[in-house]
Amino acid sequence: MARWDAPDSFADFIRDRHVELLRFAYLLTGDRHLAEDLVQDALERSGLAWRRIRNQDDPEGYVRRTIVNRYLSRVRSLRRERLVAQAPDAGYVDPEIADGQTWRMLATLPRKQRAVLVLRFYLDYSDAQIAEVQGCSVGTVKSNASRALAKLRLALAPPDPPGGGLVPVGSQRTAEGTTR
Amino acid sequence: MNVEEQLRRTLNDPRHTVTGWADPVDRVAHGIARRRRRRTMVAGAAVLVAVAAAGVPTMWGATTYTPPVANAAPGPVPWLDQPAPRPTDLARREPLPMADDCRTSSLGRLAWTETGTADNGDPVYTILLGNTGETRCTLHGSVGLRATDAATGQRTDLAVAHVATFADPNGGPATMEPGEPARVDLRAPLTCDGARQPVRYRDVRLVLADGTEKPVSELELRTGCQLTVGDWYALQPLLYADRQVTLIYAPSQVRRGSTVDYVVRILNPSDGLLRLQPCPVYTQRFAGQTQSYRLNCAVDTIEPHRTVEFQMRLRVPADAPLGETRLTWTAVLAGGKVAIANLGAGGVPLTVTP
Numbered sequence: 001m002a003r004w005d006a007p008d009s010f011a012d013f014i015r016d017r018h019v020e021l022l023r024f025a026y027l028l029t030g031d032r033h034l035a036e037d038l039v040q041d042a043l044e045r046s047g048l049a050w051r052r053i054r055n056q057d058d059p060e061g062y063v064r065r066t067i068v069n070r071y072l073s074r075v076r077s078l079r080r081e082r083l084v085a086q087a088p089d090a091g092y093v094d095p096e097i098a099d100g101q102t103w104r105m106l107a108t109l110p111r112k113q114r115a116v117l118v119l120r121f122y123l124d125y126s127d128a129q130i131a132e133v134q135g136c137s138v139g140t141v142k143s144n145a146s147r148a149l150a151k152l153r154l155a156l157a158p159p160d161p162p163g164g165g166l167v168p169v170g171s172q173r174t175a176e177g178t179t180r
Numbered sequence: 181m182n183v184e185e186q187l188r189r190t191l192n193d194p195r196h197t198v199t200g201w202a203d204p205v206d207r208v209a210h211g212i213a214r215r216r217r218r219r220t221m222v223a224g225a226a227v228l229v230a231v232a233a234a235g236v237p238t239m240w241g242a243t244t245y246t247p248p249v250a251n252a253a254p255g256p257v258p259w260l261d262q263p264a265p266r267p268t269d270l271a272r273r274e275p276l277p278m279a280d281d282c283r284t285s286s287l288g289r290l291a292w293t294e295t296g297t298a299d300n301g302d303p304v305y306t307i308l309l310g311n312t313g314e315t316r317c318t319l320h321g322s323v324g325l326r327a328t329d330a331a332t333g334q335r336t337d338l339a340v341a342h343v344a345t346f347a348d349p350n351g352g353p354a355t356m357e358p359g360e361p362a363r364v365d366l367r368a369p370l371t372c373d374g375a376r377q378p379v380r381y382r383d384v385r386l387v388l389a390d391g392t393e394k395p396v397s398e399l400e401l402r403t404g405c406q407l408t409v410g411d412w413y414a415l416q417p418l419l420y421a422d423r424q425v426t427l428i429y430a431p432s433q434v435r436r437g438s439t440v441d442y443v444v445r446i447l448n449p450s451d452g453l454l455r456l457q458p459c460p461v462y463t464q465r466f467a468g469q470t471q472s473y474r475l476n477c478a479v480d481t482i483e484p485h486r487t488v489e490f491q492m493r494l495r496v497p498a499d500a501p502l503g504e505t506r507l508t509w510t511a512v513l514a515g516g517k518v519a520i521a522n523l524g525a526g527g528v529p530l531t532v533t534p
Contacts, residue, residue, distance in 0.1 A: 004209050004210075004212040004213040004216060005209065006205050006208065006209050006212075011205045014204045014205050014208055015204060015205060018200055018201060018204045019197070019198065019199075019200040022198040022200065023196060023197055023198045026196060026198050027191055027196060030383075031383065031395065032198060033289060033290075033395055034395065035198065036201075037289070037290070040207065040208065040211055043208045043211075044208060044211040044212050044215055047208060047209075047212045048212060048215065048216075102186045102187060102189075102190040103190055103333075104332065104333030104334065105333055106187075106190070106333075107328060107333040107383075108330060108331070108332075108333045117187060117191075118191060121184065121187040121188050121191050122188075122191040122192065149183055149184070152183045152186075152187070153183050156183060156186065
């Protein structure tokens with residue numbers, strides 16, 4: 001197979017940033033295998049257009065956008081088998097983490113809602129930036145964030161006190177979340 | 181601690197750090213080289229198709245398209261409104277002899293599914309896993325399943341009952357050439373005696389004999405009954421009919437609820453006669469619908485290096501999903517061998533509009 005030689009700047013970018021991109025993709029998907037596929041796919045696409053991308057202010061932002069978009073449209077993209085250079089021989093079991101329940105509840109959210117939360121609370125993106133990444137309106141971002149947070153609040157709230165449905169004033173749980 | 185703070189802490193937990201790749205630049209460079217090679221092959225194939233279809237205009241009609249005829253009988257053979265049962269007796273390659281056991285590293289990283297229905301209406305998921313190695317290999321036995329309970333987010337090993345196989349007993353174990361998939365059938369009954377509250381599972385993974393997991397793309401299960409899984413088996417590839425190249429010429433856009441005429445052109449590139457006897461049955465698939473008809477065999481032979489066009493008719497369902505889809509066309513010729521139109525591209529793309 002004809003070899004493709006990465007330009008130096010692209011090779012440096014991959015070496016410096018691929019671990020962080022893998023982490024971002026893992027937070028987005030909750031699945032290490034899928035995260036690796038997404039990052040590999042995004043880097044390959046970026047490599048093919050590297051001359052154009054590196055002239056932009058934020059090549060990493062471009063790669064992250066590609067990761068998010070491919071993740072949100074993975075119904076189409078992952079129907080095809082994709083070959084990669086290195087296939088793992090052994091399965092991987094995610095270790096349990098401190099906030100296991102929050103992590104598990106994240107996994108129950110629809111992809112768009114989860115992506116909004118990761119972009120907002122991991123990358124500290126503004127709603128406008130998230131809207132740009134996802135290709136939707138700011139209103140849609142707010143609505144997705146609101147729904148996602150409401151679900152998490154309901155799920156993570158402490159159980160009702162035993163002995164009846166009386167809840168102290170000011171501590172009622174609500175299905176409606178608030179946005180930042 | 182409120183939810184926002186919990187989220188920040190969870191997402192920034194250092195234990196989410198992912199191990200980097202050993203040689204990331206080489207890994208990405210390999211992938212890019214592969215992409216470029218694929219692009220070159222696609223471009224080459226496009227040129228070949230263009231040469232084969234020389235003289236075909238690029239402008240499609242709104243709902244009906246009749247290509248100009250090059251070296252063909254005058255006008256397409258009219259469509260024949262004669263539905264036929266879907267052909268089942270298809271010629272397939274002889275099963276391969278058993279080979280060395282497949283190594284996990286020579287199997288695809290991702291499995292995928294084809295959905296069918298059992299005689300009793302229960303969904304049957306055929307899970308396919310490809311041989312991505314460079315040599316023929318055999319998969320034996322069955323698989324376990326691991327999935328996430330969608331309600332709780334908890335990973336769990338699914339309890340599955342094992343049956344020898346649902347498929348043709350000659351199909352197993354699964355010996356595959358490189359690039360071919362092995363299959364395993366999974367049944368998730370909708371109803372059963374003593375059914376429990378249905379549970380929805382997502383992120384389903386196959387657990388292979390050595391404990392390795394393989395994610396199954398886009399498979400969600402919902403059942404309150406016992407899951408049943410069969411053995412690995414191989415569905416042998418169809419045998420393609422000689423002396424034909426078959427292409428579809430269809431409008432690029434079709435309207436919901438409309439009837440669309442299109443043309444299938446069969447070229448005989450050989451020096452021998454192509455016989456359409458017995459008269460073939462063809463199947464067109466579009467937007468999730470499968471329709472089978474008998475070909476109009478007013479023309480039942482195609483001379484060497486000649487082309488015959490057949491008018492086809494497609495009824496677009498009123499509830500067809502909007503957007504891009506594909507039209508495929510397959511005819512079964514003598515001896516159960518198949519002619520598949522636009523074989524390399526898997527049919528032609530069509531866009532369904534309101």
